[in-house]
Amino acid sequence: MARRLRSRADLDDEDCRAIIALPHAVRVYEAPAYIIREGGPPTSYCTLILSGLAFRQKVTLTGARQIVSIHMAGDFIDLQHLFLKRADHSVQALSRVEAVDIERSALRQLIIDRPAVGRAMWTDALIEGSVFREWVVNVGRRDAKTRVAHLLCEFALRMQAAGLANGEGFELPMTQEQIGDAVGLTSVHVNRTLKLLAAEGLIERDKRFVKYRDWQRLQHVGDFTSLYLHLDQAGGEQKTL
Amino acid sequence: MARRLRSRADLDDEDCRAIIALPHAVRVYEAPAYIIREGGPPTSYCTLILSGLAFRQKVTLTGARQIVSIHMAGDFIDLQHLFLKRADHSVQALSRVEAVDIERSALRQLIIDRPAVGRAMWTDALIEGSVFREWVVNVGRRDAKTRVAHLLCEFALRMQAAGLANGEGFELPMTQEQIGDAVGLTSVHVNRTLKLLAAEGLIERDKRFVKYRDWQRLQHVGDFTSLYLHLDQAGGEQKTL
DNA sequence: CGGGGGTTTGAAAAATCTCAAATCTAGTGG
DNA sequence: CCACTAGATTTGAGATTTTTCAAACCCCCG
Structure with a gap:
């Protein structure tokens, strides 16, 4: 299952083996289930979508909701928690979602041990940031x-x-x-x-x-x-x- | 100068020494100068603000501009280029800005060699992402x-x-x-x-x-x-x- | 003292929202 | 197989927010 991870890293040789060896667990979420809850307790794993769609949202004081990003197979949905202490937003399943929960500490360690993997994760995070920027533009000026x-x-x-x-x-x-x-x-x-x-x-x-x-x-x-x-x-x- | 970097890493012991040893150069930008140009050629360094303010912006097809973030002393303004190939937006000085350009490859190496530094950089990038998300909400739903x-x-x-x-x-x-x-x-x-x-x-x-x-x-x-x-x-x- | 940008103000125009009702659609239980 | 229901999509029309366009003002600077 989690071997899909392999294909996303840019220059993996046999870091793949290390990735596959990560302690993980597949989990399934139905329709409108929360995968991450705002302010929720920090979980001890990071999760990657295997199939299905999910979206990230924040809610306003007046109750309005803003969806901040949409995620699909291959996306990490809470890289933030790799290093941040608290969830500042929530993620909800848009359809049936299959996801793998990966031991956070193990993932951190892997980033340190295998630079190529670390680099892939960095790239992923930076691209996500780029997408957020485009969303700001989209919502702000079009x-x-x-x-x-x-x-x-x-x-x-x-x-x-x-x-x-x-x-x-x-x-x-x-x-x-x-x-x-x-x-x-x-x-x-x-x-x-x-x-x-x-x-x-x-x-x-x-x-x-x-x-x-x-x-x-x-x-x-x-x-x-x-x-x-x-x-x-x-x-x-x-x-x- | 660049020793300010020290204080931002969460648990630095003497990674500081390594940070200070990074090849770098201070540069000054006046008022409305571009620090990074959209689509511009990838530079070979990453830059950190020492003093002054700068903002990140993208321009719309119709010519409208959206400022996507504001940066101040202590902020890295182009972490993206650590791993991404192309600048998808530009950064402009809002006031007189003093910044250090740090050799990109050296910085990458440092992240690999000194996990604590890597972690600090990760945290920085993730927080920036969090801020973008909040901006999407601000601009979209308030x-x-x-x-x-x-x-x-x-x-x-x-x-x-x-x-x-x-x-x-x-x-x-x-x-x-x-x-x-x-x-x-x-x-x-x-x-x-x-x-x-x-x-x-x-x-x-x-x-x-x-x-x-x-x-x-x-x-x-x-x-x-x-x-x-x-x-x-x-x-x-x-x-x- | 003359500019040139930035800030204020006003009034009309345009975009988007609200509220409400009508329609549709898929799913449920007879 | 059909009526029924809840949620989703459409549609209309008036209300609001925000934008436009323009002009007046201000203040710093040379």
């Missing part, structure tokens, strides 16, 4: 249409990179309300925007399935450039699955 | 008044943590337009919001200087909790200056 299109592009590309979508389209298993929480809009407005994108012939939708009708133009409308995802890092080192 | 108040709180606290402000107030050397770009609002609206905060007796302003009149209430209005800054990490390991 209008509704652009925001939603951008989200679709990012999701599509990441799904493809993870081998979970083909060039046709993809299943976006999120409620329109959740999409809204991800881009900082109301579910109502997301709905109108989605319809607008479809009306303009950029996408076609059938339930939660989104098919691209004009990928180039969609990227353009969404002001999307994949640079920030750093998908090319060291020859597919990252989240290759 | 109204103008709350956003601006939140920014003020964060800045105030970080300045204090860095020993650059006292309990009275602080100098916020940003244009209202820049503040707007940081919180995703228009300079005009920032102006009105700032006046509102003052009118409500939360702050008092004199030019760019902001004095708190009711720190508690300001935090409340700004929906601010310092948890996400992880200032307590390992007994002031971080950016203690």
Whole structure:
């Protein structure tokens, strides 16, 4: 199971063996279950998604929710806890999620012992940071249409990179309300925007399935450039699955 | 100079010596100079701020700018380049900035050789990520008044943590337009919001200087909790200056 | 004293949100 | 196989927030 880890490290020789040897346990979460709880007690492991989708969220004083990132197979969802003391947000399963919990201390040790693994983890963390930055931009400076299109592009590309979508389209298993929480809009407005994108012939939708009708133009409308995802890092080192 | 690095690592014994021994060079940037340029060629060093302020920004297709983070003495401003190939954004000096450029390869090696240093760097990177997440929330789900108040709180606290402000107030050397770009609002609206905060007796302003009149209430209005800054990490390991 | 940026203000325009109701859809229990 | 229900998607219309555009002011600087 956890051997998927192997493929994501950039230049692993036989660090793989060490990775596989890590003490771990697979766990399954159903639909809207919390994988990490804000403020919760620090767990003693780090978890990596094997399959399914999950999202990271924070809640406002007024009760509004902001989804801060979406995660799929191959993503570590709580690298933070590798070194930070407290969970400042929570992570929830968006669909059925299979994940491995890895002994945190062992992972730390591995980073120290095997520089290549450490490097892969660093890369992973830095890319995640880059994605956060792009989200700040998306939510802070783009209008509704652009925001939603951008989200679709990012999701599509990441799904493809993870081998979970083909060039046709993809299943976006999120409620329109959740999409809204991800881009900082109301579910109502997301709905109108989605319809607008479809009306303009950029996408076609059938339930939660989104098919691209004009990928180039969609990227353009969404002001999307994949640079920030750093998908090319060291020859597919990252989240290759 | 670069010995300030020492104080930020959580449990440094005499890794300090190694840190000080790093090949480095101090450089000074004036007012609106670029320290890092988007898409620019990867430099061969990482830079840490010694004094002054800088901000990280990305630009939208329509030309809008979003400031994604603000940095002060003790912050690494391009940890990303430690392992990522390309700059996906730029960093500009907000005031006169003194910074040290540290040989990237040497820094990487140091992380490997001295686990304690590596850990400090990890913590630093993870905290930065946490701050980004909070910014996504701020910009995505809070109204103008709350956003601006939140920014003020964060800045105030970080300045204090860095020993650059006292309990009275602080100098916020940003244009209202820049503040707007940081919180995703228009300079005009920032102006009105700032006046509102003052009118409500939360702050008092004199030019760019902001004095708190009711720190508690300001935090409340700004929906601010310092948890996400992880200032307590390992007994002031971080950016203690 | 003349600029040039930055800050204020006003008023109208635009984007987004709210509230509410109508529709749909998948799942449940008869 | 069908009625029924809860949650999700749509749609409409008015209310709000934020943006735009423009002009007035201010203050530091040379």
